[in-house]
Amino acid sequence: MTVRQLSLPELAAGCARLGIRQVGLWREPVRAYGVAETSALVRDAGLRVTTLCRGGFLTAVDADARAAALADNRRAVDEAAALGTDTLVLVSGGLPAGAKDLGAARERVADALTELAPYAGDHGVRVAVEPLHPMYASDRCVVSTLTQALDLAERFPAHQVGVAVDTYHVWWDDRAPAEIARAGASGRIHTFQLADWTTPLPEGVLTGRGRLGDGAIDLRAWTSHVAAAGYTGPIEVELFNEDLWARDGQEVLTETAERFLQHVVG
Amino acid sequence: MTVRQLSLPELAAGCARLGIRQVGLWREPVRAYGVAETSALVRDAGLRVTTLCRGGFLTAVDADARAAALADNRRAVDEAAALGTDTLVLVSGGLPAGAKDLGAARERVADALTELAPYAGDHGVRVAVEPLHPMYASDRCVVSTLTQALDLAERFPAHQVGVAVDTYHVWWDDRAPAEIARAGASGRIHTFQLADWTTPLPEGVLTGRGRLGDGAIDLRAWTSHVAAAGYTGPIEVELFNEDLWARDGQEVLTETAERFLQHVVG
Numbered sequence: 001m002t003v004r005q006l007s008l009p010e011l012a013a014g015c016a017r018l019g020i021r022q023v024g025l026w027r028e029p030v031r032a033y034g035v036a037e038t039s040a041l042v043r044d045a046g047l048r049v050t051t052l053c054r055g056g057f058l059t060a061v062d063a064d065a066r067a068a069a070l071a072d073n074r075r076a077v078d079e080a081a082a083l084g085t086d087t088l089v090l091v092s093g094g095l096p097a098g099a100k101d102l103g104a105a106r107e108r109v110a111d112a113l114t115e116l117a118p119y120a121g122d123h124g125v126r127v128a129v130e131p132l133h134p135m136y137a138s139d140r141c142v143v144s145t146l147t148q149a150l151d152l153a154e155r156f157p158a159h160q161v162g163v164a165v166d167t168y169h170v171w172w173d174d175r176a177p178a179e180i181a182r183a184g185a186s187g188r189i190h191t192f193q194l195a196d197w198t199t200p201l202p203e204g205v206l207t208g209r210g211r212l213g214d215g216a217i218d219l220r221a222w223t224s225h226v227a228a229a230g231y232t233g234p235i236e237v238e239l240f241n242e243d244l245w246a247r248d249g250q251e252v253l254t255e256t257a258e259r260f261l262q263h264v265v266g
Numbered sequence: 267m268t269v270r271q272l273s274l275p276e277l278a279a280g281c282a283r284l285g286i287r288q289v290g291l292w293r294e295p296v297r298a299y300g301v302a303e304t305s306a307l308v309r310d311a312g313l314r315v316t317t318l319c320r321g322g323f324l325t326a327v328d329a330d331a332r333a334a335a336l337a338d339n340r341r342a343v344d345e346a347a348a349l350g351t352d353t354l355v356l357v358s359g360g361l362p363a364g365a366k367d368l369g370a371a372r373e374r375v376a377d378a379l380t381e382l383a384p385y386a387g388d389h390g391v392r393v394a395v396e397p398l399h400p401m402y403a404s405d406r407c408v409v410s411t412l413t414q415a416l417d418l419a420e421r422f423p424a425h426q427v428g429v430a431v432d433t434y435h436v437w438w439d440d441r442a443p444a445e446i447a448r449a450g451a452s453g454r455i456h457t458f459q460l461a462d463w464t465t466p467l468p469e470g471v472l473t474g475r476g477r478l479g480d481g482a483i484d485l486r487a488w489t490s491h492v493a494a495a496g497y498t499g500p501i502e503v504e505l506f507n508e509d510l511w512a513r514d515g516q517e518v519l520t521e522t523a524e525r526f527l528q529h530v531v532g
Contacts, residue, residue, distance in 0.1 A: 100484040103440065134438040135401040138482035139465045144438050172400040172410050174369065199405045203469040216404035218366040 128190035130164035162188030184229025394456035428454030450495025
């Protein structure tokens with residue numbers, strides 16, 4: 001998503017050029033290109049798919065809407081399995097129109113996971129419940145903290161449900177380091193994503209994620225937290241940023257790799 | 267601030283017209299009108315000033331900047347005392363440029379309170395530490411939760427430091443009801459403010475507070491939480507909203523009073 005201006009073949013070529021051997025994909029471009037075609041493309045390029053983003057949006061009350069959401073999430077599991085990734089990122093969904101009860105909405109997510117988690121596990125796919133920043137609580141994701149995400153995940157086996165840790169969403173939370181340790185102890189950190197926090201936020205607050213090193217987040221510290229919790233998996237850089245999308249995608253890919261080396265592991 | 271388009275005499279007249287006998291004021295219009303003049307105006311109008319907004323911005327590292335901030339906060343205490351209110355709302359301030367350590371910034375706020383709190387108490391003024399929504403953590407307020415605000419406040423006597431509970435800032439937090447109970451038990455709920463949560467958020471996320479009843483917040487439930495915690499003080503409606511500021515101020519005042527009766531106590 002950081003370089004959504006690139007086609008999937010362009011992305012694969014850019015990764016090969018930079019020696020990047022793992023890539024996180026989103027469902028929309030995968031489905032547009034074709035799931036089987038994407039699977040062949042990444043295999044031929046020697047790429048491993050880290051995660052597929054995203055399932056979720058499971059907070060509806062209406063029975064038909066719930067059934068449709070579950071069916072879509074099963075398809076997302078199938079797509080993940082076809083791409084050879086073991087992880088499907090899940091964003092819970094926001095409050096239905098007129099609803100005001102965040103706790104009840106989270107329980108509807110738990111109910112849906114009761115059906116989705118075993119289906120995912122049977123297909124070799126782990127669901128990674130991603131808490132989003134509290135500024136998305138009403139319209140996008142009623143799971144706002146790692147604590148809440150883990151409370152949901154721990155109702156299921158770790159090979160079925162864990163969490164996604166994204167610095168953009170958790171950096172403000174003084175409990176998050178302890179929750180990362182808790183997640184690591186039960187093998188539930190299913191992916192680790194980086195973005196920096198910059199202000200002012202844009203209208204709608206969706207597309208203002210900062211380039212690594214431009215913002216307020218101590219990226220090295222958070223990377224240390226997940227490492228100390230035993231996480232040895234891939235680290236994804238996920239930037240929704242209009243300025244980056246307006247630039248040459250290969251240039252952005254190169255710059256992002258350089259910034260990763262400079263601000264995270266350097 | 268909900269009707270900042272009104273002059274202070276217009277505001278006083280509007281309150282009289284509606285039978286509103288208490289009003290929260292901000293420092294900027296008070297200082298522009300004159301502190302003594304405002305004090306006389308509200309006294310003559312039979313109004314009680316609930317709180318003065320706001321002190322704070324105490325996160326600087328530089329010694330001169332810290333001294334200047336403390337001096338300004340002492341003036342704010344003096345102004346509150348002159349207006350006859352016992353409560354000064356305090357917004358801690360964000361991260362200094364280049365800083366990435368929220369915990370260290372919160373400790374600098376605590377250090378400043380060590381000087382400010384006794385000064386306030388000596389003048390009959392309580393400081394109300396206001397946690398702001400985590401989306402303001404970097405640029406405005408490193409105190410993001412009621413838990414953090416209470417942890418700060420409890421280092422001081424309750425007649426010196428407590429907290430401000432604003433639905434806009436805490437509504438997403440599943441721990442907030444328990445923290446309200448904790449604050450109430452030690453007499454530290456120093457004000458209670460209402461705004462609703464509506465999306466999409468505007469650029470900069472400062473001026474998008476929703477009118478009572480327009481958004482996702484269960485205002486009655488939060489009002490019950492503070493009541494159950496023993497709070498019997500005034501309830502303030504604080505809406506930063508460009509659309510409201512563009513309308514006739516008296517009309518907005520009337521509408522806000524009606525919505526309060528309809529969505530909060532009705």
